[in-house]
Amino acid sequence: MLLDEPPRERADAARNRLKVLAAAARLFREKGVDGVSMDAVAAEAKVGKGTLFRRFGDKSGLAVALLDERERELQEAVLTGPPPLGPGAPAADRLGAFVDAYLDHLLDHLDLVRMSETASPGARYRIGSYRFWCRHVAILLTETRPGCDAGPLAHALLAPLAAEHVTALTGEYGRARARQALRTLALS
Amino acid sequence: MLLDEPPRERADAARNRLKVLAAAARLFREKGVDGVSMDAVAAEAKVGKGTLFRRFGDKSGLAVALLDERERELQEAVLTGPPPLGPGAPAADRLGAFVDAYLDHLLDHLDLVRMSETASPGARYRIGSYRFWCRHVAILLTETRPGCDAGPLAHALLAPLAAEHVTALTGEYGRARARQALRTLALS
DNA sequence: CCACAAAGCGGACTATAGTCCTTTTAGGCC
């Protein structure tokens, strides 16, 4: 049997996708993620609202699309990059490195990630990359805590890395203490 | 110097507060928390929208008011109730008992708590009871993990107890495994 | 009992996410 090819993206669709991503990036940079409405993005991209929502589903989908490239880099570093983040180091070291690297990424794009996680209820747990991190952490946990129930424990360990929680935590204690607490929790 | 008394609540205000709470409780029971709009609550209570928002601030404030009594009970059990939840037991036992008791409470009112935590961004971290749990957990942590930075660590331990996270966790793994994972994290 | 200031009330108004349906357009086929 043949794999049926995914139907090619139509030319107008591709054009508009790029227009929207460029417009969104520009507006978010200028006015901050929270100060930009979907209407504003559509207007800036010179595209109808329907088009915007058809393509990205909702606000969180737009954020995910904007974060996509950066997130891929991090995923590749984890899968095939140098230790301790990539394979080759002891699991505990990899876990610590993951927390550090994820926090770096998160703190660089805090508002955007928060939008991707909170735009709709439960959004965080449906994002593809969350699933990826979950599996990664679960695999490491089977080594650092043999016999534990790695699936739910991985979820629980990722919970304090949610954008909204990290925002609150760093706001109250600063980045250094927040980072240390998150590492401690993962490694204890 | 005298403590200046807080000005007494006016009769009409008290009447309306009770009408709103009763109406909200009724509607939430009948249609589910997510199926009820603030307009509907105002209409059911026969009160203007302005009154509703003036009194409760926002949707999360209404949820907090409805949860208030139940939450007080739990707080009292922690402060003055019998061990292991209350004082007298070793800190580790109290921490485990707290996780169990909080989960019982949470699972009984999952939708309402989720509304109280997610109606506005950062709502969870502003609720009075969250502050209370945070302090409680921090105090226990200074005993179970001497020398740790208890403040941020307590926050991080509470993160996986957020209603939205527990909803996702129990949905994927069921209550027993979710509970076990949360206990494990707190006690390790 | 009355006047009056302050607290409270209510609903029209705004802002914004997300839906629906009609019209337009791309691009394969003759």
Next chain:
DNA sequence: GGCCTAAAAGGACTATAGTCCGCTTTGTGG
């Protein structure tokens, strides 16, 4: 090139949270 179908576009429409401000009620002091 002209036709035809399915995808895509667009923008009016809905639902809902939250704001604002002129009107009403309370309760207090004369």
